[in-house]
Amino acid sequence: MNNFDDELKLALRREDPSPDFTDRVMARVAELQKREKPREEAGWLRRLAEFFQPPQMRWAMAGAMAILLVVAGFGVHHRRESERRRLAEIAEGERAKEQVMLAMRIASAKLNVAQKKVKEAAGQEDRGLKTEYRR
Amino acid sequence: MQRADDTLSRAKDGDQTAFADLVREHQAMVFSLSHYFSRDRATAEDLAQEVFIHLYQNLGSIESPAHLKFWLRRVTSHRCIDHARKHRMKTVSVDDAPEPVAAPCFQDTLMTEALRRIVATLPEKPRLVVTLRYQEDLDPAEIAELLDMPLNTVKSHLRRSLVILREKVTRSLGVIKV
Numbered sequence: 675m676n677n678f679d680d681e682l683k684l685a686l687r688r689e690d691p692s693p694d695f696t697d698r699v700m701a702r703v704a705e706l707q708k709r710e711k712p713r714e715e716a717g718w719l720r721r722l723a724e725f726f727q728p729p730q731m732r733w734a735m736a737g738a739m740a741i742l743l744v745v746a747g748f749g750v751h752h753r754r755e756s757e758r759r760r761l762a763e764i765a766e767g768e769r770a771k772e773q774v775m776l777a778m779r780i781a782s783a784k785l786n787v788a789q790k791k792v793k794e795a796a797g798q799e800d801r802g803l804k805t806e807y808r809r
Numbered sequence: 810m811q812r813a814d815d816t817l818s819r820a821k822d823g824d825q826t827a828f829a830d831l832v833r834e835h836q837a838m839v840f841s842l843s844h845y846f847s848r849d850r851a852t853a854e855d856l857a858q859e860v861f862i863h864l865y866q867n868l869g870s871i872e873s874p875a876h877l878k879f880w881l882r883r884v885t886s887h888r889c890i891d892h893a894r895k896h897r898m899k900t901v902s903v904d905d906a907p908e909p910v911a912a913p914c915f916q917d918t919l920m921t922e923a924l925r926r927i928v929a930t931l932p933e934k935p936r937l938v939v940t941l942r943y944q945e946d947l948d949p950a951e952i953a954e955l956l957d958m959p960l961n962t963v964k965s966h967l968r969r970s971l972v973i974l975r976e977k978v979t980r981s982l983g984v985i986k987v
Contacts, residue, residue: 678975679943685924686944691840691854696832699861700825706862 813874821868828868832861835878838945839885845940846889848929856892860885882945883955886937893933919982927977934958935966939974942967 816834819827839860844853863884864871871877928939934956941952949967953960 678971681920682924682928682939682943682974683946684918685921686841686845686928686940688837688841688944689844690837691857695836695840695854695857696829699832699836699858700829702858702862703825703828703865706865 817871817874817877821871828865831864831877835881836861838878839881841944842882842885842937842940843889845925845928845944846933846937847892852892856885856888860888879955882941882947886941886956889937890933920978923978923981924974927974927981930977931970931973935970938963938966939970 813834816827816830820831836857840853840857843856843860844850847853847856860881864877864881867880871880928936931939937956938952938958941947941955942949947955949963950960952958953963956963
């Protein structure tokens with residue numbers, strides 16, 4: 675430390691502002707508080723209003739759209755799935771019907787054969803009885 | 810210290826009298842920093858008021874009386890720099906420099922008046938560094954932390970400013986005691 679430093683310290687010593695400085699600061703603080711109070715009171719209303727203002731509304735709309743898309747997608751999927759199940763049931767029914775028809779055709783053919791054989795057997799028996807009778 | 814702690818916590822709880830005490834306690838520091846920087850009493854009072862209003866709005870973040878002092882010096886320094894940038898303050902020659910920031914009283918010597926006038930001619934950052942060094946008696950490391958400035962830059966500002974101040978004082982007064 676030397677004289678020049680001391681001179682500088684003396685030259686740049688702290689000095690007080692005007693005597694009413696603190697009062698003026700406190701008046702501004704009071705003004706600030708007055709402005710903040712109604713803002714706090716109207717806080718909930720402002721937040722509600724703000725929710726419907728562009729930035730928040732955009733998010734809400736985006737959310738609603740996303741939910742709508744998911745619900746619509748689920749609906750379309752559900753409808754397609756029931757349609758597919760209905761067509762599968764119809765196809766299954768058709769297949770069962772065809773199988774029944776085939777079984778009936780086979781049974782009918784078998785009956786025809788059996789009937790033919792019965793008729794032949796009956797014809798032979800008649801011929802045998804006639805021969806025996808002639809004798 | 811205990812009393813300062815108590816005042817701070819009461820102010821944080823919304824006690825306006827305690828906040829007024831804080832303003833009274835620190836107004837000389839904040840005002841003088843602004844004053845030696847802005848070279849104008851009215852501007853300095855406006856800047857100091859802004860700093861205290863900012864303090865009122867940020868009281869919750871102040872942790873201790875020491876933190877409060879650091880915070881006030883830091884905010885005042887930044888406000889001064891911002892003000893200078895906004896108003897494009899220019900350094901002036903010694904001849905154009907305004908009169909000393911305080912009305913000289915009988916204690917003021919010619920040297921004091923000359924030094925104040927010459928400090929006012931320094932560029933913004935060196936002026937702030939010199940003011941913090943000699944008004945607030947801070948060491949270069951503390952100034953570096955306060956202004957977010959490298960320590961070597963602070964030291965260099967101080968060294969160069971002292972050379973300029975000595976030269977100008979010698980030229981102005983003719984003699985200098987070292």
